[in-house]
Amino acid sequence: MNPARLVQSIGWMAFLAVLLVGGGYASYIAAWQQWVLITATALFGGLVLIDALVNRAHDHHDHDHHDHDHGNSTDQWVQTLVHLLPLYLFLTLGVTTLGSQQIVDFSKPAPMSVLTSRHAADDKPVAASTPTSKPTPAPVNTTNAPTPAPVLIDGPTPVEPTAALTTVKDPAIPGAVPLPLMELYFPKKHPGVTRIETIGRLMIPTQEEIDKVPPEIDRADLKLLLYRYVMTCCAADAAPVFVVLRGRDVGELKVDEWVTITGTWVPAPGMGDMAKIDVDSLTVIEQPAEPFLQTPKE
Amino acid sequence: MAVDHLPSTSAGPGSYVNRALFLLLIGLTVVLFPPLAERKPWHDSFATYFIAIVLEAVPYILIGSLLAGLIELFMPSTLLPKLAKRLGLFGIPVTALVSPAFPACECGVLAVARGLMRKGLPLPHTVTYLIAGPIMNPTVLFTTWLAFQDARYPILRAVGALFVAITVGFILWRMDPRRILLPKVSESLAKGDDGHGHDHHHDHDHDHKHDDTCADDCHDHPAPLINLGAALKKPGAAVVIDVTAPVVAAKPRRSFRQTMGQLSANVIDHFLEMAAFFLMGVFIAAAMKTWLGSTGFSDVAASVILAPLAMMLLAFILSLCAEADAFVAASFSEFSLPALLAFMVFGPMFDIKLLLMYRVVFRSWFILAIAGAMAVLVLFYVLALVPLLDAGLTAMGIGRAAL
Numbered sequence: 001m002n003p004a005r006l007v008q009s010i011g012w013m014a015f016l017a018v019l020l021v022g023g024g025y026a027s028y029i030a031a032w033q034q035w036v037l038i039t040a041t042a043l044f045g046g047l048v049l050i051d052a053l054v055n056r057a058h059d060h061h062d063h064d065h066h067d068h069d070h071g072n073s074t075d076q077w078v079q080t081l082v083h084l085l086p087l088y089l090f091l092t093l094g095v096t097t098l099g100s101q102q103i104v105d106f107s108k109p110a111p112m113s114v115l116t117s118r119h120a121a122d123d124k125p126v127a128a129s130t131p132t133s134k135p136t137p138a139p140v141n142t143t144n145a146p147t148p149a150p151v152l153i154d155g156p157t158p159v160e161p162t163a164a165l166t167t168v169k170d171p172a173i174p175g176a177v178p179l180p181l182m183e184l185y186f187p188k189k190h191p192g193v194t195r196i197e198t199i200g201r202l203m204i205p206t207q208e209e210i211d212k213v214p215p216e217i218d219r220a221d222l223k224l225l226l227y228r229y230v231m232t233c234c235a236a237d238a239a240p241v242f243v244v245l246r247g248r249d250v251g252e253l254k255v256d257e258w259v260t261i262t263g264t265w266v267p268a269p270g271m272g273d274m275a276k277i278d279v280d281s282l283t284v285i286e287q288p289a290e291p292f293l294q295t296p297k298e
Numbered sequence: 299m300a301v302d303h304l305p306s307t308s309a310g311p312g313s314y315v316n317r318a319l320f321l322l323l324i325g326l327t328v329v330l331f332p333p334l335a336e337r338k339p340w341h342d343s344f345a346t347y348f349i350a351i352v353l354e355a356v357p358y359i360l361i362g363s364l365l366a367g368l369i370e371l372f373m374p375s376t377l378l379p380k381l382a383k384r385l386g387l388f389g390i391p392v393t394a395l396v397s398p399a400f401p402a403c404e405c406g407v408l409a410v411a412r413g414l415m416r417k418g419l420p421l422p423h424t425v426t427y428l429i430a431g432p433i434m435n436p437t438v439l440f441t442t443w444l445a446f447q448d449a450r451y452p453i454l455r456a457v458g459a460l461f462v463a464i465t466v467g468f469i470l471w472r473m474d475p476r477r478i479l480l481p482k483v484s485e486s487l488a489k490g491d492d493g494h495g496h497d498h499h500h501d502h503d504h505d506h507k508h509d510d511t512c513a514d515d516c517h518d519h520p521a522p523l524i525n526l527g528a529a530l531k532k533p534g535a536a537v538v539i540d541v542t543a544p545v546v547a548a549k550p551r552r553s554f555r556q557t558m559g560q561l562s563a564n565v566i567d568h569f570l571e572m573a574a575f576f577l578m579g580v581f582i583a584a585a586m587k588t589w590l591g592s593t594g595f596s597d598v599a600a601s602v603i604l605a606p607l608a609m610m611l612l613a614f615i616l617s618l619c620a621e622a623d624a625f626v627a628a629s630f631s632e633f634s635l636p637a638l639l640a641f642m643v644f645g646p647m648f649d650i651k652l653l654l655m656y657r658v659v660f661r662s663w664f665i666l667a668i669a670g671a672m673a674v675l676v677l678f679y680v681l682a683l684v685p686l687l688d689a690g691l692t693a694m695g696i697g698r699a700a701l
Contacts, residue, residue, distance in 0.1 A: 009566060089327070236583075
């Protein structure tokens with residue numbers, strides 16, 4: 001293998017290995033894509049190894065009498081630098097995620113594709129008062145028992161709040177049911193649940209941004225929002241899901257802070273409306289290991 | 299043993315342009331992302347989009363490269379030219395219809411197409427496969443249904459892909475492939491050197507054998523490659539492939555070790571060559587997503603003509619994976635069925651990353667011409683044919699959750 005080609009291969013292997021071993025890949029691609037990436041990385045590593053071992057002894061480029069070209073040396077090394085760009089970017093910035101900078105419209109709860117995703121096909125967003133055919137069981141977790149270890153019902157995102165870097169903390173409310181933010185648009189999946197705990201990032205629109213919202217939307221509700229990106233395949237197709245946070249002043253809170261919210265869940269009255277949380281407790285946390293929620297691919 | 303490598307696109311008339319583009323890309327990266335610089339929000343957005351697209355697409359480029367490597371190594375050299383000759387013009391729609399037999403998403407399809415072309419698939423057929431393949435991929439059609447829960451979307455998407463791919467294939471039928479392919483690619487196909495790109499027969503003086511008895515220490519001289527010349531024949535012209543012609547020289551039997559060596563070399567060559575252009579495309583796509591996003595596109599949702607055009611432009615900019623783009627399309631609930639189909643049909647055929655990847659094989663004028671042709675065809679399809687087809691499907695009771 002010629003040196004440039006070898007460096008290119010090693011660059012790719014290093015990039016993939018750093019992300020896989022370090023776990024950073026989970027921040028960029030959906031769970032169902034991850035095994036594809038792992039398999040492909042193993043395949044690529046195997047091929048590079050075979051190429052190096054098998055073709056080493058009689059390397060095509062070891063002899064200089066050929067008149068074929070694989071591009072001149074300068075081009076090869078320029079291309080080699082291009083191959084190293086993903087590794088450079090990752091080493092320079094580390095694991096990254098999307099923030100409020102990419103949010104275009106915060107007046108809608110989420111893209112329709114998220115709200116009508118497959119896993120929720122039997123539970124389209126409906127008015128909270130819509131009667132269901134099944135009897136509503138008693139709330140599953142509203143006693144005064146100690147708060148259970150939070151486990152998200154869906155999605156890979158760990159609910160476990162990472163308690164470090166807490167800057168704002170209210171008294172914990174016992175009995176809250178941990179729910180991924182997206183689940184707050186599917187009340188029929190969680191009958192009887194009113195007190196919830198969820199994780200997301202803060203969106204604090206400026207007055208100028210609020211003024212641009214269509215007048216039919218209650219602007220008073222848009223001063224403090226919780227959002228989280230939901231991906232289908234990878235972070236490039238991610239879209240934010242919002243809920244309104246009520247009963248809490250912006251105060252010293254900052255845009256894009258990761259927080260755990262506990263409070264009373266007010267489901268959206270209809271399709272396209274915002275779900276709300278009457279906030280009892282807000283705790284600033286570190287970014288979760290997997291910042292994106294995922295729509296299941298069935 | 300020596301291995302046959304692919305011809306590089308970094309040589310030839312286009313090499314200066316490519317070199318300049320690559321240098322610009324490297325320079326921009328260093329300027330925009332200097333080490334230890336203060337981190338800004340757009341750094342995070344850009345890097346997230348860039349790395350996400352790379353991680354999502356790389357496995358598929360690799361799978362496509364592997365498929366191409368296997369085709370080059372194991373597909374009988376006379377098969378594709380023979381089929382193409384027998385089927386004649388009918389071979390174009392057949393290629394489009396059987397494209398799911400070589401399933402690849404838009405990132406991997408170019409590698410597979412190169413492999414097929416190097417095995418003698420004529421250029422019009424190759425381009426037909428290139429256009430239809432990503433959408434006809436069963437996974438893509440399934441995720442389309444998943445996103446909309448409506449059988450009309452995958453059906454109309456597949457029909458749109460077939461319509462555009464077959465039409466483009468017919469348009470290319472009488473064109474000279476030498477005017478379309480990069481000179482280096484044409485050269486390697488015309489020489490019949492399996493892309494070796496050099497006349498390595500006997501102009502060197504080392505001691506290797508050229509008979510069937512060679513073992514590990516001999517070159518892998520490919521079989522007589524009349525099929526590679528076939529890829530350059532104009533299908534509409536008198537095709538002169540004589541598939542019954544006697545083989546000029548017997549193909550040397552490869553040992554397992556040689557086979558693995560050749561396969562690994564082929565796959566790595568395919569992957570590395572396309573990955574450089576792919577990265578350039580991803581860089582631009584990430585920049586567009588970071589600074590433009592889909593801002594303003596909703597303003598034209600009500601326009602019959604502008605909405606599909608805007609959605610095609612958006613698909614070009616966003617450069618999404620064909621397996622995921624339906625979910626994004628579904629989020630544009632204010633757009634009509636034709637506009638959403640324009641997004642989903644045009645996107646896997648032509649986006650920023652594909653524009654750059656096509657430069658591995660095609661001349662610049664052809665890339666622009668085919669992009670224009672596809673845009674016009676998609677527009678015609680969604681505006682003229684989709685309403686009719688949609689009415690027919692609805693009359694048949696095919697609609698939401700009908701699959």
